[in-house]
Amino acid sequence: MSQVVGTPKGALDPYRASGPTRRQRRAARIERVRVATRSVGEGFITMGVVILLFCAYQLFWTNIESDRATNTVTAEVQKSFIVPVAPVQAPVNQPVAVKVGDGQGYGLVYIPRLGKGWVKPLVEGASLDNLKKGVTHYTGNAQPGELGNFAFAGHRATNGEPFRNLDRMQQGDLVVIETATQWVSYKVDRTIIVKPNATWVLDAVPGKPKATPTEATLTMTTCNPRWASYERMIVFGSMVEKRPKAEGPPAGITAKA
Amino acid sequence: MYVLLWRKLPGPWPVKVVQCLLLLAISVLLLFTIVFPWVEPRLPFTDVTVDDQGGVSETTAPPGDGATIGAPAVSMVGVGSGEVPS
Numbered sequence: 001m002s003q004v005v006g007t008p009k010g011a012l013d014p015y016r017a018s019g020p021t022r023r024q025r026r027a028a029r030i031e032r033v034r035v036a037t038r039s040v041g042e043g044f045i046t047m048g049v050v051i052l053l054f055c056a057y058q059l060f061w062t063n064i065e066s067d068r069a070t071n072t073v074t075a076e077v078q079k080s081f082i083v084p085v086a087p088v089q090a091p092v093n094q095p096v097a098v099k100v101g102d103g104q105g106y107g108l109v110y111i112p113r114l115g116k117g118w119v120k121p122l123v124e125g126a127s128l129d130n131l132k133k134g135v136t137h138y139t140g141n142a143q144p145g146e147l148g149n150f151a152f153a154g155h156r157a158t159n160g161e162p163f164r165n166l167d168r169m170q171q172g173d174l175v176v177i178e179t180a181t182q183w184v185s186y187k188v189d190r191t192i193i194v195k196p197n198a199t200w201v202l203d204a205v206p207g208k209p210k211a212t213p214t215e216a217t218l219t220m221t222t223c224n225p226r227w228a229s230y231e232r233m234i235v236f237g238s239m240v241e242k243r244p245k246a247e248g249p250p251a252g253i254t255a256k257a
Numbered sequence: 258m259y260v261l262l263w264r265k266l267p268g269p270w271p272v273k274v275v276q277c278l279l280l281l282a283i284s285v286l287l288l289f290t291i292v293f294p295w296v297e298p299r300l301p302f303t304d305v306t307v308d309d310q311g312g313v314s315e316t317t318a319p320p321g322d323g324a325t326i327g328a329p330a331v332s333m334v335g336v337g338s339g340e341v342p343s
Contacts, residue, residue, distance in 0.1 A: 039258045053285060057293045058302075126306045128298050138306070153306045163305070199307055199314040207318040222305045229304040 058158045066132045066160030073105040073121040073133045078256070080106065081180050081245075100124040107144060109135055109152075110176040110253050113169055119256045120162045122177065126153045135162055135220075138202055142216065144177035145184040145242045148204040151219035156226050156233070163222040167191075169235050175218060176253050178245075185250050186218040186237040193224055193231050201234045215239065 020028070100106045107122035121134035122144075130136045135154040142148030154163035173188040194201060201219055205211040218237035223229035241250060249255045266273045297303070308314070 038260075042258045050288065053288055054293055054296070057289055058297075061289055061293075062297075128303075131305065155303060155305055158303055194307070195315060196304060196307060197309055197314040198318075199309060200316050200318050201307055209317055221307050223303065227302070229301055232305070232307055234307075 062132070062159045063161065066155075069133045070121060070160055073123060074108065074119075074256070077105040077108055077121050081178075102127075102139070103130055103133075105134065106179065108178040108256060110178065110249075110256075111169075111174070112252060113173040114163070114165050117254075120154070122152065131155055132159050134160075141202055141219075142204070142213075144179055145182055145216055145239065147216055148213040149202060149206060149217050149219055150177075150186075151202050151221065153221045156222040156224075163220070164226070166220065166222050166233055166235060167226075174250075174252060175220070175237055176250060178249070178255065180245070182242050182244055183247070183249055183253075184216075184242040185240050186216075187240050188218075188235055188237040191233060191235045194234055196229065196232055198232065198234075201232075201236075206236065 102125035103123065105121040105123050108119050109122050110119050112118065123130045123133050123136045124139060126136040126138045131153065135152045137143070138151045138153065141151040144150050154166075155161050156163045156166060169188050169191055171188055171190060175186040175188065177184045177186075200206055200209065201221065203209055203211075204213040206217070206219065216239035218235075218239070220235040220237075222233050224231040224233040243250070263273060263277075266276050268276070
């Protein structure tokens with residue numbers, strides 16, 4: 001029986017019962033290795049693409065989503081200003097105990113140093129979910145204008161990045177909070193860099209544990225450096241003035257329409 | 258892996274290209290709306306709050322109050338007390 005020229009030995013021979021030849025087995029093995037290697041390579045490239053997509057998500061998508069959430073919450077806050085949440089006769093000096101639920105916006109923060117017309121909603125509860133909506137008040141700390149330490153946090157990169165330029169804050173810069181009943185003005189004292197577990201910055205009197213506060217102070221926190229968060233940037237300030245809403249915003253501030 | 262996918266898709270090659278693009282768009286959408294939001298809080302890049310980090314927290318200010326940047330350190334007591342209404 002003659003065999004076709006060029007055919008591997010045993011390939012077309014109907015009388016050969018012992019299966020593929022050693023050469024054929026080797027060829028099949030090489031093919032499998034090729035396919036496996038290619039799959040691994042494709043896997044790595046896919047992972048790389050996914051990581052790049054995640055970067056795009058962080059840099060673009062979260063900002064778009066946060067801007068939308070911020071606008072919604074700002075509108076809600078402005079609506080809540082029109083409907084007074086506390087009796088109008090309450091004297092400005094008495095802390096108005098406004099009950100704010102977690103995730104609820106209850107004020108507007110104006111910081112001219114951070115940009116022209118920079119205004120963000122103040123949301124209760126410094127959680128990641130709330131940080132997407134604006135700047136978030138540490139629950140348990142004093143509220144704007146109250147004796148003690150009014151502290152809030154904001155993102156420095158991604159998710160709307162309200163505190164992107166917090167490193168530009170200088171001594172004397174204005175931080176103004178508009179609530180339903182008052183305008184409260186703080187001035188920046190100084191900025192420090194601390195470790196993420198430096199909870200002393202949230203004390204009623206930062207730097208003096210267990211001391212009773214005698215003035216109203218401000219603390220703003222964000223991450224440092226901007227694209228990592230192994231430190232925190234803390235901006236301290238103290239209240240300079242508070243006035244009832246009827247008197248209008250302090251000098252240098254234009255109320256958000 | 259992708260060659261297998263290409264072979265399994267029905268139709269002539271222009272149709273296959275369209276299907277691939279569709280699959281890509283769906284994957285990206287799934288990633289952006291489900292997978293990435295799930296992963297994001299589990300990564301430490303964007304922590305901006307101060308807390309005890311599940312361990313020991315710094316409850317007292319270090320001497321010198323850490324590294325001060327920007328304006329020189331000013332004692333907080335007495336600053337800004339000019340116009341505070343009594």
